[in-house]
Amino acid sequence: MVRVIDAMSIRIKGLKKKFGSFVAVHGVDIEVPEGKMLVLLGPSGCGKTTTMRCIAGLEAPTEGIIELGGQPVFDSQRRINVPVNHRNVGMVFQSYAIWPHMTVTENVAFPLKMQKLPTAEVEERVAEILRIVGLEQFRDRGATSLSGGQMQRVALARSLVMRPAVLLFDEPLSNLDARLRDHLRVELRELQTRFNITSVFVTHDQSEALSLADQIAVMNTGRVLQADDPVTIYQNPHSSVVADFIGYRNIFPGAVRQGGDDGILFALDESSFELTSVHPPPPGEGGIFACVRPEDFEIEAHRPDQPVKPNTFIGEVTSASFMGSYTQYRVRSTTGQVIDVFHNRAPLDLPPGSPARLHVAPKSVLLLPMRSAS
Amino acid sequence: MRRATVAERSAVPVLVLVTLFVLVVVPILMVVYTAFRDAVPFSGSESNFTLSNFGALFEEKTVSAAINTVIVTIGGTLMATAIGCILAWLAARTDIPFKPLVHVVGILPLFISMLAATVTWALLGAGNSAYLNIILADLGAPFRIEMRSLAGFIFVEGLYHVPYPFLLVYAALSLITSDIEEAAAVHGANQFQTTMKIIFPVVLPAILGSMILNAVMMVENIAVPQILGGPVGLETLSIRVYYLMNRIPSSPTQASAVALLLAAIVFALIYAQNFVLKGRDYRTISGKGAQQKVMSLGNWRYVAAGFVVLYFTVAIVLPMLALLLGALRANAYIANTAAMFDVAQLSSDRLLSITSDSEVINGLKNSLVVAFVTCVFGTGFFFILAYIVHRTRIPGRKVIEYIAMMPLAIPATLLAMGVLWAWIGSPIPVYGTIYIIILSFLPRFMPQAFRALSSSVMQVHEDLENAALLCGATRAQTVWKVFLPLVRGGVVSAAFLLFVLSLREVGGALFLYTTNTRVLSIVVFESYENGSWDFVAGVSLLYTVLLGGITLLGLKWLRPSL
Numbered sequence: 018m019v020r021v022i023d024a025m026s027i028r029i030k031g032l033k034k035k036f037g038s039f040v041a042v043h044g045v046d047i048e049v050p051e052g053k054m055l056v057l058l059g060p061s062g063c064g065k066t067t068t069m070r071c072i073a074g075l076e077a078p079t080e081g082i083i084e085l086g087g088q089p090v091f092d093s094q095r096r097i098n099v100p101v102n103h104r105n106v107g108m109v110f111q112s113y114a115i116w117p118h119m120t121v122t123e124n125v126a127f128p129l130k131m132q133k134l135p136t137a138e139v140e141e142r143v144a145e146i147l148r149i150v151g152l153e154q155f156r157d158r159g160a161t162s163l164s165g166g167q168m169q170r171v172a173l174a175r176s177l178v179m180r181p182a183v184l185l186f187d188e189p190l191s192n193l194d195a196r197l198r199d200h201l202r203v204e205l206r207e208l209q210t211r212f213n214i215t216s217v218f219v220t221h222d223q224s225e226a227l228s229l230a231d232q233i234a235v236m237n238t239g240r241v242l243q244a245d246d247p248v249t250i251y252q253n254p255h256s257s258v259v260a261d262f263i264g265y266r267n268i269f270p271g272a273v274r275q276g277g278d279d280g281i282l283f284a285l286d287e288s289s290f291e292l293t294s295v296h297p298p299p300p301g302e303g304g305i306f307a308c309v310r311p312e313d314f315e316i317e318a319h320r321p322d323q324p325v326k327p328n329t330f331i332g333e334v335t336s337a338s339f340m341g342s343y344t345q346y347r348v349r350s351t352t353g354q355v356i357d358v359f360h361n362r363a364p365l366d367l368p369p370g371s372p373a374r375l376h377v378a379p380k381s382v383l384l385l386p387m388r389s390a391s
Numbered sequence: 392m393r394r395a396t397v398a399e400r401s402a403v404p405v406l407v408l409v410t411l412f413v414l415v416v417v418p419i420l421m422v423v424y425t426a427f428r429d430a431v432p433f434s435g436s437e438s439n440f441t442l443s444n445f446g447a448l449f450e451e452k453t454v455s456a457a458i459n460t461v462i463v464t465i466g467g468t469l470m471a472t473a474i475g476c477i478l479a480w481l482a483a484r485t486d487i488p489f490k491p492l493v494h495v496v497g498i499l500p501l502f503i504s505m506l507a508a509t510v511t512w513a514l515l516g517a518g519n520s521a522y523l524n525i526i527l528a529d530l531g532a533p534f535r536i537e538m539r540s541l542a543g544f545i546f547v548e549g550l551y552h553v554p555y556p557f558l559l560v561y562a563a564l565s566l567i568t569s570d571i572e573e574a575a576a577v578h579g580a581n582q583f584q585t586t587m588k589i590i591f592p593v594v595l596p597a598i599l600g601s602m603i604l605n606a607v608m609m610v611e612n613i614a615v616p617q618i619l620g621g622p623v624g625l626e627t628l629s630i631r632v633y634y635l636m637n638r639i640p641s642s643p644t645q646a647s648a649v650a651l652l653l654a655a656i657v658f659a660l661i662y663a664q665n666f667v668l669k670g671r672d673y674r675t676i677s678g679k680g681a682q683q684k685v686m687s688l689g690n691w692r693y694v695a696a697g698f699v700v701l702y703f704t705v706a707i708v709l710p711m712l713a714l715l716l717g718a719l720r721a722n723a724y725i726a727n728t729a730a731m732f733d734v735a736q737l738s739s740d741r742l743l744s745i746t747s748d749s750e751v752i753n754g755l756k757n758s759l760v761v762a763f764v765t766c767v768f769g770t771g772f773f774f775i776l777a778y779i780v781h782r783t784r785i786p787g788r789k790v791i792e793y794i795a796m797m798p799l800a801i802p803a804t805l806l807a808m809g810v811l812w813a814w815i816g817s818p819i820p821v822y823g824t825i826y827i828i829i830l831s832f833l834p835r836f837m838p839q840a841f842r843a844l845s846s847s848v849m850q851v852h853e854d855l856e857n858a859a860l861l862c863g864a865t866r867a868q869t870v871w872k873v874f875l876p877l878v879r880g881g882v883v884s885a886a887f888l889l890f891v892l893s894l895r896e897v898g899g900a901l902f903l904y905t906t907n908t909r910v911l912s913i914v915v916f917e918s919y920e921n922g923s924w925d926f927v928a929g930v931s932l933l934y935t936v937l938l939g940g941i942t943l944l945g946l947k948w949l950r951p952s953l
């Protein structure tokens with residue numbers, strides 16, 4: 018029997034955190050509806066962990082409001098700061114934080130003992146959760162004799178068993194090897210939806226973000242640049258910085274030439290090349306960039322006698338790596354750009370040094386400002 | 392709920408700061424203040440500002456004491472460092488036989504009281520009736536040993552301060568895994584170049600660090616100049632302070648001035664350490680290979696082993712034999728070598744009478760009580776300090792750390808004087824009880840214990856505690872259920888350290904005891920002045936056995952990082 022938890026929404030307004038004079042988080046606004054998973058994506062040092070620790074109550078924000086289930090747990094103006102142990106927030110740490118002096122069962126039972134639940138209920142709930150995460154046979158093991166993946170499950174079980182209002186994950190999979198990471202990621206998402214727990218997940222891996230999230234918030238230098246569902250953010254980033262995090266590997270500076278019926282002409286800086294796009298740039302600042310995902314290029318061998326379509330770069334392959342389901346090419350164009358291409362059909366006979374041409378459809382070229390206007 | 396949090400947040404650090412201030416800062420200020428007064432302040436008599444106390448610094452006796460201090464410190468430090476480095480290298484990097492024993496030999500003197508050791512060397516080599524000199528005479532040797540000299544001071548200091556360079560250099564050598572050396576070889580260095588360019592620079596901070604540490608201890612040592620220097624009037628600064636305090640009529644204000652000079656020397660040493668070691672802490676180098684390259688000594692192995700055996704014999708075996716002999720002889724007079732080992736002249740009567748001597752029993756009782764209370768209270772309090780400093784964001788934690796480390800620069804004699812004056816006039820009647828000795832021992836051992844506890848606190852990842860807080864545990868529950876079990880080893884070892892240090896301490900108890908509140912170390916220290924040699928030897932023997940026994944009991948908690 019799986020008890021669905023009474024999920025609580027998370028609402029963060031104007032969250033700011035300073036360490037001395039250094040501002041780690043600059044006025045972040047986030048909302049996570051009940052039972053949903055928000056992924057914080059961003060480069061190292063952008064304030065993801067700090068934001069998360071503020072939600073948990075491990076860090077006191079300098080300013081702002083944090084509400085869980087509509088109730089403020091932190092409010093700098095009203096001087097509310099519910100201590101961490103009264104927030105009923107679960108957290109899975111990157112380091113697992115499994116207590117080495119306790120067995121698996123003791124680790125998982127700890128939060129229930131803190132709630133002073135009767136022994137019978139503690140045993141029942143611990144047994145149930147260990148079964149769910151697949152650790153029944155390890156219940157009496159010392160926590161230190163477990164593998165990385167097993168420790169991660171203990172950490173998850175320890176958080177789930179307390180039926181937390183919200184569950185926080187700080188890069189929980191980053192210490193695991195690639196296969197285990199994929200496996201646990203799917204499992205984790207399944208448990209999160211099954212238990213209907215409102216969650217925040219921190220990562221700097223874009224594919225992890227896209228596959229887990231109901232909502233992605235892209236962060237940089239202490240600010241949320243854009244928050245949207247994965248499909249929207251993937252197809253429609255508001256700025257080139259967001260596009261960069263979300264997998265647009267080819268980003269070229271340039272300037273809009275003219276708008277026409279069949280598209281907008283965009284001249285790349287420091288070259289004579291012009292790209293056509295059908296998307297007019299949204300408002301913003303910091304210059305305009307043409308952003309193209311590597312899988313949106315079509316690559317083929319270049320023969321000089323064949324006619325060249327518009328929106329086609331001509332160049333020389335500098336590296337080719339077979340990745341299994343696709344082949345990754347890097348091409349240096351005659352006009353000076355370095356372009357990454359993922360070719361996901363049958364591998365081509367294009368060794369380094371061979372001439373190649375790259376075509377991109379105007380609808381796959383996004384023209385984006387460096388920073389969006391808001 | 393919020394109000395409780397605020398109160399809790401300010402109450403604990405304020406309480407801690409006040410306690411620290413009373414324990415550490417007040418005694419120091421008392422001595423500094425007294426140095427500028429013409430009578431001890433707050434003692435009933437009137438006192439006025441004066442600079443005349445500093446005239447004592449220019450008295451001939453003080454000047455020669457200062458010169459002696461410098462000579463003994465330099466000589467002793469060089470000797471201890473040389474022996475310690477050789478032992479460390481042998482234990483860490485060679486194929487010397489019985490390697491683990493070399494390690495034991497290197498740290499063993501740590502658990503022998505400097506006081507008892509000095510007594511044994513007085514028995515062995517002070518004057519023509521000393522054991523070694525009797526043997527030399529019978530052998531027809533043209534020379535005699537004289538421990539009641541600066542050379543004697545240097546010898547004893549150097550012999551028993553070997554563990555510190557040994558431990559630090561050994562640790563540094565263990566950090567250099569063979570991959571670091573192999574990397575040097577790969578990049579074209581030969582064995583000699585590797586040693587000079589890689590190993591030596593990495594070990595150098597450890598060598599310098601242990602030298603300063605030793606120098607500080609030698610500067611403030613009081614047992615050696617008292618027992619070896621007392622009979623011939625050879626003084627160092629620390630004993631000069633003691634005599635100024637204890638002579639009749641005593642000159643406490645001048646003693647304060649001289650104590651400040653002593654503190655200035657110590658302070659200069661510590662400043663030099665920070666200067667020399669700045670940015671040179673290589674303790675964080677972590678070679679994971681753990682494979683250590685071992686140098687093959689060939690036939691030199693036996694020379695090396697001989698060196699270790701020689702050190703062990705001179706530092707431990709010979710003194711123990713001398714103590715036994717001294718304690719068991721019925722008659723202190725020894726005609727020649729044959730008489731020395733004449734079993735008929737031995738008797739356990741005296742030793743047995745010592746074990747039932749009320750003064751000794753009382754001293755033993757006091758020592759154990761003082762050590763126990765210091766250990767319990769100190770471990771608790773210093774643990775709180777370490778926790779606050781390393782685990783909270785409480786404002787003022789830097790100040791706490793600073794004050795906790797301050798006694799490192801305070802000579803024992805100065806501290807004891809300060810504690811005396813701080814409490815003698817206070818309405819709390821601790822003077823005349825053993826509690827005033829505890830009040831002196833607590834600040835005295837604060838830096839060592841605080842440092843030991845800090846390193847175990849820092850070893851526990853903060854997230855382990857955060858996880859418990861998130862599970863609904865209070866801060867107190869977190870410390871009790873998660874943190875303490877994880878640092879238990881470190882805490883027990885710090886407690887043990889405090890216990891042993893308290894049993895061994897002499898300097899910190901000076902001026903603070905009365906007839907009934909002597910601790911065992913003080914009984915030994917004083918007995919030499921008025922007792923016969925068999926009594927001194929007997930008490931020293933008991934004292935050594937006590938320390939040795941406790942060390943053996945606690946061996947499993949001992950960490951090489953002591």
Ligand SMILES: Nc1ncnc2c1ncn2[C@@H]1O[C@H](COP(=O)(O)OP(=O)(O)OP(=O)(O)O)[C@@H](O)[C@H]1O
Nearest residue numbers: 036039041059060061062063064065066067068221
């Ligand atoms: N306790 C602290 N004191 C001072 N600065 C801090 C502290 N904690 C974090 N910072 C700084 O705040 C910034 C944000 O840190 P944070 O840990 O939130 O980054 P992050 O996004 O989680 O990065 P990563 O992906 O590397 O974990 C960093 O520049 C960091 O150096």
Ligand SMILES: [Mg+2]
Nearest residue numbers: 065066067187
């Ligand atoms: Mg982080």
